[in-house]
Amino acid sequence: MNVAxxxxxxxLEQAFDYLYKDPENNLxxxxxxxxxxxxxxxxxxxxxxxxxxxxxxxPYHDYILHIIHDIDPEVMKTLAVNFFINASLIxxxxxxxxxxxxxxxxxxxILLDPTxxxxxxxxxxxxxxxxxxxxxxxxxxxxxxTEAEELGTHACLFTGGEPLIRKKDIIRLCENHRNxxxxxxxxxxxxxxxxxxxLLRVGNFFVSVSIEGFEEANDGRRGEG
Numbered sequence: 001m002n003v004a005x006x007x008x009x010x011x012l013e014q015a016f017d018y019l020y021k022d023p024e025n026n027l028x029x030x031x032x033x034x035x036x037x038x039x040x041x042x043x044x045x046x047x048x049x050x051x052x053x054x055x056x057x058x059p060y061h062d063y064i065l066h067i068i069h070d071i072d073p074e075v076m077k078t079l080a081v082n083f084f085i086n087a088s089l090i091x092x093x094x095x096x097x098x099x100x101x102x103x104x105x106x107x108x109x110i111l112l113d114p115t116x117x118x119x120x121x122x123x124x125x126x127x128x129x130x131x132x133x134x135x136x137x138x139x140x141x142x143x144x145x146t147e148a149e150e151l152g153t154h155a156c157l158f159t160g161g162e163p164l165i166r167k168k169d170i171i172r173l174c175e176n177h178r179n180x181x182x183x184x185x186x187x188x189x190x191x192x193x194x195x196x197x198x199l200l201r202v203g204n205f206f207v208s209v210s211i212e213g214f215e216e217a218n219d220g221r222r223g224e225g
Contacts, residue, residue, distance in 0.1 A: 012081055012084060016073065023069065082179060086154040087181060095152035107153055114160065115163070116161040118165070157182075182204055
């Protein structure tokens with residue numbers, strides 16, 4: 001990694017350290033800093049974020065504070081560096097270079113199905129059409145991610161099947177690809193305390209739990225119960 005990229009990472013990490021000293025006051029100061037160095041880019045996005053920060057009645061105001069207060073700071077810093085520095089700033093220029101070099105698209109993120117297997121059989125689930133016998137080996141997934149990083153891609157979404165059936169291998173991948181940000185869509189039934197401690201330890205992996213709605217809607221999609 002070159003000096004400029006190292007400085008960018010340190011700058012973002014220091015910004016988070018500053019934020020956590022006094023979140024309510026320093027969040028707005030960081031927004032002012034972002035506006036100053038934005039070169040006039042992302043006007044609508046910055047305006048929306050500022051409104052959510054400044055207006056206590058805004059639907060995302062409490063959510064932003066919840067993220068700051070309730071998510072582990074080291075996890076936040078790791079994911080932020082991987083998303084904003086590796087995947088966006090560093091990764092984008094490398095992707096552009098390789099798009100021109102190989103005359104093909106290089107994606108910002110990749111979707112990877114570790115397995116077609118699932119521990120549930122939900123009503124109407126398209127994943128069930130795959131059957132439950134197809135899985136990638138750890139070595140195959142590791143190779144795909146290594147090639148992705150070489151091309152400038154630093155974000156990976158795990159789908160399935162139920163990806164957390166392979167949660168031990170996924171944690172190994174997180175350990176082996178520290179500069180990538182990982183995310184999984186999961187039914188949530190395989191999340192336990194040990195797995196949460198592993199999420200906290202690696203810091204570069206988070207999950208979205210599928211919830212269909214209230215009981216009637218959920219059972220209509222997932223099956224009774």
